[in-house]
Amino acid sequence: MAILPIYTYGHEVLSKVAKPIKQSDAALKTLVEDMFETMHQASGIGLAAPQVGVSLRLIVVDISVIDDYEDESPLVIINPMILETEGERTMEEGCLSLPGIRETVTRPAIITLKYRDENFKEHTEKFDGLNARVIQHEMEHLNGELFIDRLDSRTRREIKQELQAIKRGDIEAEYVLAEK
Numbered sequence: 425m426a427i428l429p430i431y432t433y434g435h436e437v438l439s440k441v442a443k444p445i446k447q448s449d450a451a452l453k454t455l456v457e458d459m460f461e462t463m464h465q466a467s468g469i470g471l472a473a474p475q476v477g478v479s480l481r482l483i484v485v486d487i488s489v490i491d492d493y494e495d496e497s498p499l500v501i502i503n504p505m506i507l508e509t510e511g512e513r514t515m516e517e518g519c520l521s522l523p524g525i526r527e528t529v530t531r532p533a534i535i536t537l538k539y540r541d542e543n544f545k546e547h548t549e550k551f552d553g554l555n556a557r558v559i560q561h562e563m564e565h566l567n568g569e570l571f572i573d574r575l576d577s578r579t580r581r582e583i584k585q586e587l588q589a590i591k592r593g594d595i596e597a598e599y600v601l602a603e604k
C-alpha cells in the first residue's frame with residue numbers, strides 16, 4: 425500500500441469531469457487500497473479519485489473512525505448515480521483538498537444510490553446520516569465541483585484569501601500534498 429499525495433484547490437484534475445470505470449482489475453484494486461491508506465493517514469472519512477490525481481469515477485468512504493459510527497463498514501463506490509433523494513439537512517463540511525476550510529452546506533438527507541463495488545458488483549442502496557452526506561460530497565468531486573461552489577457569495581468572499589493561499593500552495597497540512 426502507498427500513501428498518495430492529495431491534490432488541492434487549483435489543481436486542474438479537481439475541476440474535470442471524471443471518467444466512468446469500465447471494469448475491475450488489479451490496478452483498480454491497488455488504487456482502492458492506496459486511497460483507503462491515504463484517507464486514513466489524513467484522518468479523512470471520504471476520498472474521491474480526482475483528489476489523488478486520478479480522473480475516474482471512484483470514491484472511498486469510511487466513517488467508522490467517528491464516534492457513534494464505529495459499526496459502519498467502509499464503502500468502495502464506483503460509477504455512482506443518485507436515483508432518489510429525500511429531505512434536507514444542513515451540516516458543517518471540510519475537504520482534504522481545501523485544508524483549513526469548514527463551512528455549513530445543505531444537502532438531501534437520504535439518497536438512493538446505484539453503484540458498483542470493487543468487484544464490479546452492482547448495488548442499489550439507501551444511505552442516510554453521515555454516509556449520505558459524505559457520498560454526496562465525494563460525488564461532487566467526480567463532476568469537477570467542490571463544496572465551496574455551493575456557498576453563498578458572502579461566505580465565498582469571506583474565505584477568498586484562504587482559497588487563494590491554497591491555490592498558490594501557500595499552506596500546510598498534516599498529510600502529503602501534491603506539488604503546485
Ligand code: ZN
Pocket residue numbers: 518519520521561562565
Ligand atoms: Zn472533498
